Amino acid sequence: MxxxxxxxxxxxxxxxxxxxxDMDYHSKAWHHIINNDLGRELSFDEVNKEMYGKNAELLERVFGKNHFSESQIAEISMEKERRYQDAYGPYLSxxxxxxxxxxxxxxxxxxxxxxxxxxxxxxxxxxxxxxxxxxxxxxxxxxxxxxxxxxxxxxxxxxxxxxxxxxxxxxxxxxxxxxxxxxxxxxxxxxxxxxxxxxxxxxxxxxxxxxxxxxxxxxxxxx
CATH class of the missing domain: 3.40.50.1000 (HAD superfamily/HAD-like)
Known part of the structure; x- marks a missing residue:
């Protein structure tokens, strides 16, 4: 230092x-989508380790390259952000x-x-x-x-x-x-x-x- x-x-x-x-809210939104919507089984800690970079980069790290089309990535990304905002919005500060x-x-x-x-x-x-x-x-x-x-x-x-x-x-x-x-x-x-x-x-x-x-x-x- x-x-x-x-x-x-x-x-x-x-x-x-x-x-x-707000990072806990992002992790919770991703954890729900990855496990409940997209069918992977990752622990909350495993999701947390992937919490950096662009949404498309996160999806590629978890599911592999070219697993989703660009339109699918955009749709998944926006759904994740909507869930995050709905959960965190009342506490935004x-x-x-x-x-x-x-x-x-x-x-x-x-x-x-x-x-x-x-x-x-x-x-x-x-x-x-x-x-x-x-x-x-x-x-x-x-x-x-x-x-x-x-x-x-x-x-x-x-x-x-x-x-x-x-x-x-x-x-x-x-x-x-x-x-x-x-x-x-x-x-x-x-x-x-x-x-x-x-x-x-x-x-x-x-x-x-x-x-x-x-x-x-x-x-x-x-x-």
Missing amino acids: QPISFKPKAFLFDLNGTMIN LIDGLDVFLKKGKEAGIKMAIGSAAIPFNIDFVLDGLNIRPYFDAIVSADDVAISKPNAETFLKGATALGVHPSECLVFEDVPKGVQSAKNAEMKSIVITSTHNEGDFNDFDNILGFIADYNNPILNLLF
């Missing part, structure tokens, strides 16, 4: 597990302190973007459901990249959209593959410990700190 003396010009946020604590942190970032003139493997349907669900779209100058979704994290493409496209050099960006992430994506983009990262503990990130040298939520006072050092 590096000392925080870094003054970023841009914040790049992952979405699920980083801005909202930002991780504690993020509302204030976004305001401080905006007031400080820091550019902000979302870089997520979520589809626009889910990103819109969060941004419009919580009325936070005005804070973000760019959005990079699953539809905008060829390869998901840990490939650097998501965050590099975010930096380009903001007009900021990658070295001047700070990534907020909750999973090792996201931190690896930031490292591959030559960006520093702060980890939100909503889905993983600190020990899961021992192999990374681009982490400035670990926070449980956005009330952590180390974030004041960024401004």
Whole structure:
């Protein structure tokens, strides 16, 4: 972990597990569809291990390449997201302190973007459901990249959209593959410990700190 003396010009946020604590709802929706709708028998823990990247990539890992047509993947994906939104919608909320942190970032003139493997349907669900779209100058979704994290493409496209050099960006992430994506983009990262503990990130040298939520006072050092 590096000392925080870094003054970023841009914040790049992952979405699920980083801005909202919703990963359990995604896992439950996938578990039900994979087992009840699609006939596989995976435990909840086994489903959790596949919870990264695009929906199409997840289906390919579980069922094999070319098992579903593109139209079938799109239909399965949307059904999964509808079930997720129906279950999580009543509890939709930002991780504690993020509302204030976004305001401080905006007031400080820091550019902000979302870089997520979520589809626009889910990103819109969060941004419009919580009325936070005005804070973000760019959005990079699953539809905008060829390869998901840990490939650097998501965050590099975010930096380009903001007009900021990658070295001047700070990534907020909750999973090792996201931190690896930031490292591959030559960006520093702060980890939100909503889905993983600190020990899961021992192999990374681009982490400035670990926070449980956005009330952590180390974030004041960024401004």
